[in-house]
Amino acid sequence: MNWDDTAPPTDAEAAADGRLVGASADGEDQAVEAALRPKSLDEFVGQERVREQLDLVLKAALARGATADHVLLSGAPGLGKTTLSMIIAAEMGAPIRITSGPAIQHAGDLAAILSSLQEGEVLFLDEIHRMSRPAEEMLYMAMEDFRVDVIVGKGPGATAIPLELPPFTLVGATTRAGLLPPPLRDRFGFTAHMEFYEPVELERVIHRSARLLDLVTDADGAAEIAGRSRGTPRIANRLLRRVRDYAQVKADGRITRETAAAALAVYEVDGRGLDRLDRAVLQALLKLFGGGPVGLSTLAVAVGEERETVEEVAEPFLVREGLLARTPRGRVATPAAWAHLGLVPPQHGGGANGAGARGQQGLFGT
Numbered sequence: 001m002n003w004d005d006t007a008p009p010t011d012a013e014a015a016a017d018g019r020l021v022g023a024s025a026d027g028e029d030q031a032v033e034a035a036l037r038p039k040s041l042d043e044f045v046g047q048e049r050v051r052e053q054l055d056l057v058l059k060a061a062l063a064r065g066a067t068a069d070h071v072l073l074s075g076a077p078g079l080g081k082t083t084l085s086m087i088i089a090a091e092m093g094a095p096i097r098i099t100s101g102p103a104i105q106h107a108g109d110l111a112a113i114l115s116s117l118q119e120g121e122v123l124f125l126d127e128i129h130r131m132s133r134p135a136e137e138m139l140y141m142a143m144e145d146f147r148v149d150v151i152v153g154k155g156p157g158a159t160a161i162p163l164e165l166p167p168f169t170l171v172g173a174t175t176r177a178g179l180l181p182p183p184l185r186d187r188f189g190f191t192a193h194m195e196f197y198e199p200v201e202l203e204r205v206i207h208r209s210a211r212l213l214d215l216v217t218d219a220d221g222a223a224e225i226a227g228r229s230r231g232t233p234r235i236a237n238r239l240l241r242r243v244r245d246y247a248q249v250k251a252d253g254r255i256t257r258e259t260a261a262a263a264l265a266v267y268e269v270d271g272r273g274l275d276r277l278d279r280a281v282l283q284a285l286l287k288l289f290g291g292g293p294v295g296l297s298t299l300a301v302a303v304g305e306e307r308e309t310v311e312e313v314a315e316p317f318l319v320r321e322g323l324l325a326r327t328p329r330g331r332v333a334t335p336a337a338w339a340h341l342g343l344v345p346p347q348h349g350g351g352a353n354g355a356g357a358r359g360q361q362g363l364f365g366t
């Protein structure tokens with residue numbers, strides 16, 4: 001993600017764009033996601049702990065006739081932060097105003113939004129870690145005291161005019177909770193950390209979406225898609241749409257294990273959710289470097305990609321899946337990586353594969 005929205009995309013961003021297993025929303029996702037979004041906590045699949053805690057927070061506020069505490073939602077892209085913010089408003093019977101950190105560059109932008117909120121309204125601030133510093137400081141006071149100081153004039157003659165705000169609920173979302181300054185983090189009454197979903201939960205997401213899209217999907221078909229969805233509902237929904245296309249063109253429209261596997265083979269998404277780039281990185285690491293350790297730059301050259309693309313686009317998922325490890329001496333494949341690609345690791349102290357790998361490594365350097 002680039003801090004400056006006007007900057008041209010980096011190579012890594014270009015490589016991540018349009019990737020079937022990418023977690024960020026693309027144009028098609030944005031068009032269909034509204035239709036697939038669960039509208040209530042009961043409909044929201046998985047995240048049991050978050051759901052239970054949030055249910056208590058909201059019900060208690062409703063019972064007191066009060067505005068709910070501010071809520072921070074943190075978690076990787078596509079796990080349901082925006083969806084949950086809308087559910088919070090719906091459960092509170094409150095309107096929601098949606099904005100984002102990068103859209104608020106001046107404190108004045110924030111003051112304008114805050115002063116126009118209705119009592120009890122939910123303000124959803126997406127990418128809250130990307131707000132400007134002055135806006136952030138204004139937000140501290142707004143969250144705590146429902147008050148802002150509007151600065152009028154410039155220089156020594158400037159004066160602060162206090163402005164009372166109606167009580168509201170701030171829902172902040174971030175993919176990078178670690179980047180939030182502690183004073184901001186501390187002002188949220190409740191923080192929900194969203195985890196990646198289990199395959200059985202993604203199966204439920206897929207069945208639900210299939211119903212809404214009028215698709216016939218059997219249990220094995222949903223399981224096949226879920227296993228390739230990288231723990232992410234957005235990816236599950238996207239793969240479901242590609243499988244639907246295939247089933248309609250090449251089969252009778254029904255989504256079974258066979259149509260799902262055949263469709264995703266066409267798109268080069270394998271049984272574990274790795275795509276062409278992920279497998280190219282693993283294959284180079286195993287076949288050219290005997291499983292490593294090998295330096296990132298050397299590995300990137302071998303794959304024919306930029307260093308950043310390998311590091312930011314491919315590696316995070318490979319590391320999460322326990323297929324690749326980043327060590328001080330370089331990238332290393334795990335036994336699971338050899339098994340996944342159906343290759344045999346070289347034996348210690350011999351074996352053509354191992355010797356070949358060491359020769360290559362010497363050639364490339366690290």
Ligand SMILES: Nc1ncnc2c1ncn2[C@@H]1O[C@H](COP(=O)(O)OP(=O)(O)OP(=O)(O)O)[C@@H](O)[C@H]1O
Pocket residue numbers: 023024025032033034036037038043044045046047076077078079080081082083084175205233234237
């Ligand atoms: N728990 C869930 N149950 C069912 N569907 C879900 C769930 N979570 C997310 N989804 C689906 O996944 C899609 C992406 O979710 P959402 O837009 O809320 O993710 P996000 O965390 O806001 O992502 P980003 O970080 O990119 O903004 C939505 O269209 C929604 O339909």
Ligand SMILES: [Mg+2]
Pocket residue numbers: 081082083126
């Ligand atoms: Mg979102």
